[in-house]
Amino acid sequence: MRFAFTEDQLLLRDTLRDFLAGECTPERLRELWETGTARSPVLWSQLAELGVPGLLAPTEHGGLGLDEIDGVLLFEEAGRAALAEPVVGTAAVGVPLLASLPDPAIAAAWLPKVAAGAARLAVGHPVSPFVEDAHVAGLLLLCHGDEIHAVEPGAVELTAQPANDPSRKLFSVAWTPVDATRVAAGSEGTALQADALDRGALACAAQQLGVTDRLVALAVDYARQRQQFGKPIGAFQAVKHQLADVQVRLDYARPLVHRAAHSVARGAATRSADVSMAKIAASEAAQRAAKTALQVHGALGYTWEQDVHLWMRRAWSLEIAWGRSAWHARRVAEALLEGAAPVESFGFEPRT
Amino acid sequence: MDLTYTAEQEAFRREARAWLEAHVPREPLPSFDTAEGFQAHRNWERELHAGGWAMVPWPVEYGGRGANLLEWLIFEEEYYRVGAPGRVNQNGIFLLGPTLMEYGTPEQKARYLPKMASSEEVWAQGWSEPNAGSDMANIQTTAIRDGDHYVVNGQKTWASRGAFADWLFGLFRTDPDSERHRGLSFVLVPLDAPGVTVRPIAQLDGETGFAEVFLDDARVPVANRLGGEGEGWKVAMATAGFERGLMLRSPARFQGTARRLVELYREALAAGAPLEPSLREAVVRAWIDAEAYALGTYQTVSRLLEGGKIGAEASLNKIFWSELDTFMHETALRILGDRGELLPEAPAAAANGAPGVGRWLDGYLFSLAGPIYAGTNEIQRNVIAERILGLPRS
Numbered sequence: 001m002r003f004a005f006t007e008d009q010l011l012l013r014d015t016l017r018d019f020l021a022g023e024c025t026p027e028r029l030r031e032l033w034e035t036g037t038a039r040s041p042v043l044w045s046q047l048a049e050l051g052v053p054g055l056l057a058p059t060e061h062g063g064l065g066l067d068e069i070d071g072v073l074l075f076e077e078a079g080r081a082a083l084a085e086p087v088v089g090t091a092a093v094g095v096p097l098l099a100s101l102p103d104p105a106i107a108a109a110w111l112p113k114v115a116a117g118a119a120r121l122a123v124g125h126p127v128s129p130f131v132e133d134a135h136v137a138g139l140l141l142l143c144h145g146d147e148i149h150a151v152e153p154g155a156v157e158l159t160a161q162p163a164n165d166p167s168r169k170l171f172s173v174a175w176t177p178v179d180a181t182r183v184a185a186g187s188e189g190t191a192l193q194a195d196a197l198d199r200g201a202l203a204c205a206a207q208q209l210g211v212t213d214r215l216v217a218l219a220v221d222y223a224r225q226r227q228q229f230g231k232p233i234g235a236f237q238a239v240k241h242q243l244a245d246v247q248v249r250l251d252y253a254r255p256l257v258h259r260a261a262h263s264v265a266r267g268a269a270t271r272s273a274d275v276s277m278a279k280i281a282a283s284e285a286a287q288r289a290a291k292t293a294l295q296v297h298g299a300l301g302y303t304w305e306q307d308v309h310l311w312m313r314r315a316w317s318l319e320i321a322w323g324r325s326a327w328h329a330r331r332v333a334e335a336l337l338e339g340a341a342p343v344e345s346f347g348f349e350p351r352t
Numbered sequence: 353m354d355l356t357y358t359a360e361q362e363a364f365r366r367e368a369r370a371w372l373e374a375h376v377p378r379e380p381l382p383s384f385d386t387a388e389g390f391q392a393h394r395n396w397e398r399e400l401h402a403g404g405w406a407m408v409p410w411p412v413e414y415g416g417r418g419a420n421l422l423e424w425l426i427f428e429e430e431y432y433r434v435g436a437p438g439r440v441n442q443n444g445i446f447l448l449g450p451t452l453m454e455y456g457t458p459e460q461k462a463r464y465l466p467k468m469a470s471s472e473e474v475w476a477q478g479w480s481e482p483n484a485g486s487d488m489a490n491i492q493t494t495a496i497r498d499g500d501h502y503v504v505n506g507q508k509t510w511a512s513r514g515a516f517a518d519w520l521f522g523l524f525r526t527d528p529d530s531e532r533h534r535g536l537s538f539v540l541v542p543l544d545a546p547g548v549t550v551r552p553i554a555q556l557d558g559e560t561g562f563a564e565v566f567l568d569d570a571r572v573p574v575a576n577r578l579g580g581e582g583e584g585w586k587v588a589m590a591t592a593g594f595e596r597g598l599m600l601r602s603p604a605r606f607q608g609t610a611r612r613l614v615e616l617y618r619e620a621l622a623a624g625a626p627l628e629p630s631l632r633e634a635v636v637r638a639w640i641d642a643e644a645y646a647l648g649t650y651q652t653v654s655r656l657l658e659g660g661k662i663g664a665e666a667s668l669n670k671i672f673w674s675e676l677d678t679f680m681h682e683t684a685l686r687i688l689g690d691r692g693e694l695l696p697e698a699p700a701a702a703a704n705g706a707p708g709v710g711r712w713l714d715g716y717l718f719s720l721a722g723p724i725y726a727g728t729n730e731i732q733r734n735v736i737a738e739r740i741l742g743l744p745r746s
Contacts, residue, residue, distance in 0.1 A: 001354060001355065001356065001357050001358065001361060001422055001650070001654075002353060002354050002654050003353060003355060003647070003650040003651045003653075003654045004353060004651065004654040004655060004658070005353060006353075069353050216741070220741050220742060220743060223743060224742070224743065224744065231744070232743075232744050234737070234743035234744050235743070235744040235745065235746050236746070237730070237733075237734065237737075237746055239743075240733060240734060240737030240738070240741075240743050240746070241730070241733040241734075241737070243737060243741055243743070244671075244732075244733035244734075244736035244737045244741070245671075245733070247668065247736055247740060247741060248668050248671050248672055248736070251648065251665070251668050251672075252641070252644040252645065252648055252668075252672050253644065254648075255644060255647035255648040255650070255651050256640070256643065256644050256647060258353070258647070258651070259355065259643075259647050262353055262355050277639075277640045277643060277644075280640060281640055281641075281644060329633055329636050329637075332636050332639070332640070333632050333633070333635075333636050336614060336635070336636060336639055337614065337617065337618060337621075337632070337635070343639075345607045345610070345611060345639075345642070345643065345646070346355075346607075346643055346646045346647055346650070347425060347426070347429050347603070347604070347607075347646055347650065348429050348432070348433065348603075348604050348607035348608065348611070348646065349433075349607075349611070350357070
């Protein structure tokens with residue numbers, strides 16, 4: 001029993017944090033909004049050099065061969081930087097899905113390209129009517145009933161669905177399932193879809209931790225500088241206590257997210273419930289952080305120029321992505337109250 | 353990261369479970385805030401001690417088991433699973449004990465720890481005074497040196513377990529000309545000393561869990577001082593930090609409550625009780641937060657075992673568990689609906705087919721003290737804001 005990360009895991013996290021602090025700045029994100037795609041091929045290839053797209057891909061396909069316990073720290077960093085690149089669809093969900101398909105030839109054909117940064121992935125899942133980042137995907141993995149299809153961009157018609165967060169690119173995808181694109185079906189397809197959902201929700205939960213941490217940091221910085229009544233507004237308890245409450249929610253969301261990463265990495269029977277609990281808690285922390293950071297910044301926070309809204313909008317969109325909190329709460333309720341899926345009470349009712 | 357137990361840890365769990373199942377009283381003991389219940393709980397502590405389970409993480413020479421903090425967590429899980437009695441000497445074993453280990457002389461450790469572990473001596477807290485609550489540095493009770501004794505004068509209040517305890521620990525002003533945090537010393541006071549008068553105070557739940565303690569020229573040996581003269585604040589902060597953050601409320605307590613809440617909801621649903629739809633979400637939320645608290649504690653223990661320390665984050669912990677405890681009991685009372693206000697002796701308390709009212713109301717009243725004792729949650733929020741977030745002092 002050791003509920004902690006290794007030095008190597010923390011080092012990899014620090015590397016990505018430092019890289020993103022320099023390369024994924026608010027100014028850069030705003031510049032990308034003005035491009036058609038809001039995505040940066042340059043940034044993506046730099047991320048590929050760090051191994052991010054292929055972090056979960058096997059080493060024989062050019063990946064880092066790491067697991068979700070390593071990954072959870074990296075996704076937190078993506079949230080801290082409000083990174084807009086398709087890390088969830090590609091690195092968190094698409095890569096392990098390709099690697100788990102019954103026909104290994106598909107993984108062999110695509111994973112090296114994905115790991116090298118030459119192809120990005122998008123995943124269409126029944127939990128959402130939209131497909132994120134379909135506009136930059138080299139391959140789309142689309143669910144149809146219990147089937148999964150690997151579809152190339154030429155075979156789909158995309159309709160953009162502009163969203164509140166200028167960095168978030170959502171699309172309706174029109175396509176026709178054919179035998180040639182079907183890569184999984186039946187109980188195998190269902191299991192892979194469930195697995196994809198857990199991985200997507202976990203990556204969003206991890207990003208919410210980073211989003212929350214950044215929002216608190218922005219609000220604290222501002223509260224230390226901004227003077228009213230002759231002192232920094234952060235000296236007033238009305239401000240302090242709101243921020244302290246966000247910190248409490250953040251610090252108790254984090255262990256749930258880390259446990260969920262462990263459960264997914266180890267294929268624990270409880271992983272679905274664990275992931276849902278993590279996403280609910282992390283999203284709650286992020287929603288509260290968004291409101292509090294805005295309030296602390298006052299009218300300045302309500303401007304387009306101030307950067308608070310970058311993370312505020314990300315907190316909102318990540319709450320929706322890969323199952324809203326209400327969806328996950330229903331899933332936990334069904335597991336906990338109706339026995340629909342295994343639930344663990346850590347240590348107290350251990351499943352050993 | 354490895355979230356599985358070792359074979360040794362599993363064996364430890366089995367051993368603890370077997371002992372507890374064989375020894376825990378079949379019927380719940382009366383509240384330890386009654387004279388009869390206090391004695392019954394003291395007897396239980398003696399039994400725990402005889403079995404070697406009273407203080408799992410303490411060194412054997414002080415009446416402990418010499419186990420590590422992970423094994424302590426496992427013991428706590430088994431303790432709450434079987435519904436064992438509350439720890440009447442928690443002020444001693446969870447708060448003063450660890451402080452003694454850090455600041456006590458060898459003589460003091462040998463003198464106090466073994467009798468604490470066996471609950472031959474049960475401890476009360478003496479922090480608050482009528483004019484020193486959240487503002488604890490405003491302590492006015494004096495302990496003035498006279499040869500090898502201190503002469504103590506003043507009044508302590510809200511002394512938890514004060515009504516029936518044997519000893520009291522707290523802060524006293526040993527330098528009468530000092531102000532605020534300076535000039536305070538941490539002193540151990542026998543409650544049967546001449547000049548000490550204990551007046552129990554009836555609590556919100558009607559019982560006498562705390563007391564006022566009047567000190568009128570009470571003479572206490574200088575040897576009863578813990579740490580240096582005038583260094584009491586530092587010693588008190590240690591008491592308030594590490595062990596309050598970890599030991600006072602172990603996670604299994606709340607996981608046990610969350611489990612009972614789930615069962616209550618299911619029984620009420622099965623009995624056709626009219627449950628508001630939002631209750632379902634409340635039960636889920638309670639479960640998630642109890643899990644979060646348990647997992648957070650395991651992370652903390654993993655860190656401590658590798659040499660880490662607990663600092664200001666004890667304040668995050670205290671807010672989280674105290675608010676969770678209240679929330680869980682409020683949810684239970686909402687599930688009980690119109691019977692939520694009934695005492696267990698009410699004829700309708702055990703309804704036909706529906707779950708009985710149990711001890712939820714009692715638990716709710718007790719939970720309401722959580723955001724107040726051990727430093728109000730407002731004080732904890734200040735600590736988080738200033739010492740964790742780095743906001744300026746008010």
